[in-house]
Amino acid sequence: MSKKATIVFACMITLPVVGLLIKNHITQEQSGEPKAQVVEQSDLEQKAKNTEIKFVEGEHYIKIDPVYGLPSNSVVEVLWYGCPHCYNMEEKVSSKEFKEKSKDWNFQQIHFAKKDGPVGFDFRIYAALKQMGLDSTIGKKYMAALHEDGLDRGSFDSFAKKNGLSVDAIQELSSNEEAQNYYNFSAQFSEREGFKGVPSFIVEGKYIINNAYDVADVANYLLKLEGGSSEDDTQK
Numbered sequence: 001m002s003k004k005a006t007i008v009f010a011c012m013i014t015l016p017v018v019g020l021l022i023k024n025h026i027t028q029e030q031s032g033e034p035k036a037q038v039v040e041q042s043d044l045e046q047k048a049k050n051t052e053i054k055f056v057e058g059e060h061y062i063k064i065d066p067v068y069g070l071p072s073n074s075v076v077e078v079l080w081y082g083c084p085h086c087y088n089m090e091e092k093v094s095s096k097e098f099k100e101k102s103k104d105w106n107f108q109q110i111h112f113a114k115k116d117g118p119v120g121f122d123f124r125i126y127a128a129l130k131q132m133g134l135d136s137t138i139g140k141k142y143m144a145a146l147h148e149d150g151l152d153r154g155s156f157d158s159f160a161k162k163n164g165l166s167v168d169a170i171q172e173l174s175s176n177e178e179a180q181n182y183y184n185f186s187a188q189f190s191e192r193e194g195f196k197g198v199p200s201f202i203v204e205g206k207y208i209i210n211n212a213y214d215v216a217d218v219a220n221y222l223l224k225l226e227g228g229s230s231e232d233d234t235q236k
Helices: 043-048 084-093 096-101 117-132 138-148 153-162 167-173 177-190 215-225
Strands: 061-063 074-079 106-111 200-203 207-209
Touching: 074 084, 074 177, 084 138, 096 215, 106 117, 106 177, 117 138, 117 153, 117 167, 117 177, 153 167, 200 215, 207 215
Parallel strands: 074 106
Antiparallel strands: 061 207, 074 200, 200 207
């Protein structure tokens, strides 16, 4: 008999309404648990016979319906600028140890897709900054300002000007066709059954890692199981 898969996620996307520069209100909630994972004989299991078994489906990770069109060795982190657990995860992701373990990944950090509320506001900031090539710099500064400085989203104009950004450009880029493309890409992950919150690390578009364990180690295990390169392979 299969056991119900229980994955620990830190920050559920269920939020209060706040005043916003860009108007909209929260209307949607992420909920539900992953279905029980049925273990069947497969090519992956055959590969696992030649792989050191360290991590278990349903405990360390779950399977989801695949997201296609991703590069080989893909690991995607879905985050939200306003999530304290995502902010805390930044310290791990930026660490020397994590970077060493993830050096062979195609690693992307993308923002959770939502139209409304503070999450939607932050997504539009992300979409604009990404088009400017600033999501990994100013985006991280914005995230820090929310958590360290108590930045109110209603004061985003001041933050933008302080960091040399054009508010008009941000508003234009936050709602153009490219921003919609980013939204559609992110929604592929967050709308999958089994996705429960952020931060979420998704390997090869088909596995969500339980954040209670070492994300990099589980990711490298899954990449090796899939036949891709991993830290272990590069050291041989």
